[in-house]
Amino acid sequence: MTKRVTLEVSDYALDLGRPLGSGAYSDVFPHSTNPSRVLKVLRGEADVQKLRWLKSVSLTPSDPEHDYALPGDLAIDSEGRVVGYAMPAAPTGALDLEYVLGASGWLPMSYLIRVARNHARSVADLHRAGLVRGDLPNSLVTDAGAVFEVDLDSVACYENGLNYSCNTGKWEYAAPELIPVLESCNFRSMTGHDVWALGVVIFQLVMAGVHPFDCHWLGAGDRPKLTERVQSGLWPYGRRHADVEPKRDAPDYDQLPSELRQLFGRLFDRGALAPEKRPDIEDVVDVLDALDTGDDVTLSPEAWEVVRIGGGPPARRHSRSDVSRLEKPLAAASLLAAGAAAVWSGVVSAPVAPVGVVSELFSGPNFVSGSGQSPRDNLGEEQWLSSVSSSTPPPFPVHLYELEAAASGETPTLWQILRRRTR
Ligand SMILES: Nc1ncnc2c1ncn2[C@@H]1O[C@H](COP(=O)(O)OP(=O)(O)O)[C@@H](O)[C@H]1O
Ligand SMILES: [Mg+2]
Numbered sequence: 001m002t003k004r005v006t007l008e009v010s011d012y013a014l015d016l017g018r019p020l021g022s023g024a025y026s027d028v029f030p031h032s033t034n035p036s037r038v039l040k041v042l043r044g045e046a047d048v049q050k051l052r053w054l055k056s057v058s059l060t061p062s063d064p065e066h067d068y069a070l071p072g073d074l075a076i077d078s079e080g081r082v083v084g085y086a087m088p089a090a091p092t093g094a095l096d097l098e099y100v101l102g103a104s105g106w107l108p109m110s111y112l113i114r115v116a117r118n119h120a121r122s123v124a125d126l127h128r129a130g131l132v133r134g135d136l137p138n139s140l141v142t143d144a145g146a147v148f149e150v151d152l153d154s155v156a157c158y159e160n161g162l163n164y165s166c167n168t169g170k171w172e173y174a175a176p177e178l179i180p181v182l183e184s185c186n187f188r189s190m191t192g193h194d195v196w197a198l199g200v201v202i203f204q205l206v207m208a209g210v211h212p213f214d215c216h217w218l219g220a221g222d223r224p225k226l227t228e229r230v231q232s233g234l235w236p237y238g239r240r241h242a243d244v245e246p247k248r249d250a251p252d253y254d255q256l257p258s259e260l261r262q263l264f265g266r267l268f269d270r271g272a273l274a275p276e277k278r279p280d281i282e283d284v285v286d287v288l289d290a291l292d293t294g295d296d297v298t299l300s301p302e303a304w305e306v307v308r309i310g311g312g313p314p315a316r317r318h319s320r321s322d323v324s325r326l327e328k329p330l331a332a333a334s335l336l337a338a339g340a341a342a343v344w345s346g347v348v349s350a351p352v353a354p355v356g357v358v359s360e361l362f363s364g365p366n367f368v369s370g371s372g373q374s375p376r377d378n379l380g381e382e383q384w385l386s387s388v389s390s391s392t393p394p395p396f397p398v399h400l401y402e403l404e405a406a407a408s409g410e411t412p413t414l415w416q417i418l419r420r421r422t423r
Contacts, residue, residue, distance in 0.1 A: 002041050002083050005075035014039065014075075021096070023138075023151065025168075031086065039075055040153075041084040048074075048082045050164050051153060055085075059129050065114075066122035066147045090148045094140035095308055097147075097201070103307045105208035111297040112205040114145030117288035122147050123198055124281045127191050132156035134166025134189040136173055136197035143304040145297050156189045165189060172211060173197035176231045176272055192275050195284060199267040202284070206260065210250045212237070212268050219243030233272035238265065259287045 006013045016039065019027035025044060031037040054071045061067050071085040097115075104112055119139065126133050126149075138151035156166040166189040174182050175196035181187040203212040215236040217223035224232070229244070236244040237253050246253060253261070263279055271278035299307070 002077050005039065005041065005077055005083060007073040007086055008076055008082075009073045016041065026084065028150075031089070036089055037072070037086050038069075038089045039084060039086050040071075041075060042153075046082045046084065047153075047164075051082065051085055053157075053162065053164065054153060054155070057129075057131075059125065059131075061122070062125050063118070063121050065118045065145065066125070066149070068122075068126075068152055069148065069150045070152055085153070087150075087152075090140040090150065091142050091146065093304070094142045094146075094148055095304075097137045097139045097141050099307050099310065100141050101201070101204050101209050103310050104205050107299070107303070107307070108297065109206065110293050110295060111145055111299060113288060113291050113293075114297045115141055115147065116202045116205050117285070117292045118145060118147040119201060120198060120281065120285045120288050122149055123194050124285050126155065127194070127281050130157060130159040132158075132166065132189050132191055133194045133197075135168050135170065136194055137170075137201050143299045143301075143307075158188070169193075169197075171227055173200050174227075174230075175275070176233065177275065179227050179231050191281065192278055195278055195281055196267065196271075198281075198284060199264065202260075202288070203264060203268075206256060207253070208251050210247060212264065214247045214250065215244040216247050217243065218245060230272070233269075235268040235272060237261075238269035240269065257291060259290060263287050 002016060004013060004015050014032050016029045017032065019029050020038065021028040026040050026042045029039045029041065031039055051071055051074060055074070057070055059068055059070065067088075069087040069090065071087055073086045074082050075084040075086065077083045097119075100107065100112075100115060119137070122139075123133050123136070132155060133149075134156045135151065135154040138149065138154065140148045140150060142148070154166045154168060155164070157164045165187070167185045167187065169178060169182050169189070171179070171182065173196070175193045178187065178189075178193055200212055204210065211226065213226055213229045213235060215223070215229065215234065219242075223229075224234070234241050234244045236246045256264075263284065266277060266279045266283075
């Protein structure tokens with residue numbers, strides 16, 4: 001494993017400590033002397049030509065609320081091989097988008113719309129510059145809803161004689177026509193694929209993390225896999241397919257503003273099997289711009305902390321080995337939403353853990369009101385944006401390691417904690 005790299009242009013040697021983030025293909029390390037930079041070290045072979053080209057790409061974001069970690073100086077290992085690159089660090093405190101998706105059931109809608117808008121604007125800038133984002137999503141988000149795109153070595157470009165493709169993607173976000181070739185790692189990502197993936201992200205943001213093709217299966221036999229349903233265009237909200245209907249615990253789709261529903265319809269209903277009918281990125285930006293209030297949507301430090309220690313999103317659940325990525329080895333279960341005892345009662349069976357040590361990280365469910373109704377039910381469009389913050393009290397974080405045992409040798413369970421908190 002690479003332990004030390006030298007930056008090619010600055011000729012500055014850096015020791016690699018503990019990664020601050022890891023993906024499927026690489027580890028990202030803090031820059032030991034410059035906190036405004038990080039170092040990405042690839043596990044496989046680097047496409048040196050592409051990295052050199054990316055270094056020359058200069059892209060000024062059209063808006064201060066999104067930015068890009070474009071590759072800078074290349075990182076060379078002790079054998080003289082290019083193994084990665086330096087890049088700007090994400091803003092302090094920013095979290096991977098998946099954390100925000102995991103908390104989208106209770107975060108204020110005005111904040112979620114801001115994240116969606118910034119993401120759409122960011123992808124639009126890339127498209128205008130002749131770049132295909134590919135492998136969406138790959139971004140970090142701040143408490144104010146700003147979006148910082150990372151993993152930009154996966155962008156594609158087919159302009160000006162270039163032929164750099166992305167060749168990777170995520171199953172949940174892959175457009176129907178990409179699914180059969182995704183595994184081959186040999187395909188051309190196009191701007192339309194970005195719009196599809198971004199549409200899935202936006203849907204998850206405004207629908208409490210539910211994937212657009214998550215469904216309650218009414219058809220004969222076993223429910224087909226998600227990717228099969230996507231490929232068959234079995235979109236449960238279009239009401240054209242008798243075999244699928246919305247998941248029982250999904251928020252009420254009809255409460256979404258009509259512009260958003262039309263956008264999703266063009267993408268996932270009419271556009272599922274006919275890519276030419278899908279909206280383009282500018283259409284997406286227009287809809288989100290119109291829905292954005294323009295207000296300051298910055299979350300409180302407490303709310304952001306709950307996002308940080310909360311569970312992963314439906315799209316990618318954290319496994320035990322991912323717990324270290326959450327940077328809190330002895331942390332923590334976050335139990336979402338006040339009054340959550342009813343939700344959790346009987347649902348969570350806690351592991352046996354010695355006091356002061358948590359052996360498992362729990363993923364809380366997205367907030368579901370005790371009545372089984374979506375918090376957005378019966379709201380007019382105007383109230384919709386503020387609905388989640390006004391109808392859903394902020395959740396409280398519970399740090400297991402802070403809890404004292406009632407009796408010596410006792411192990412606090414989630415159920416005991418909830419009872420203490422809600423008593
Ligand atoms: N510029 C950056 N600043 C801060 N964290 C980053 C940065 N780039 C990547 N990361 C972290 O590292 C993780 C993996 O990076 P990524 O480039 O997506 O790797 P991979 O190519 O393996 O998917 C990201 O999910 C993020 O948490
Ligand atoms: Mg990545």
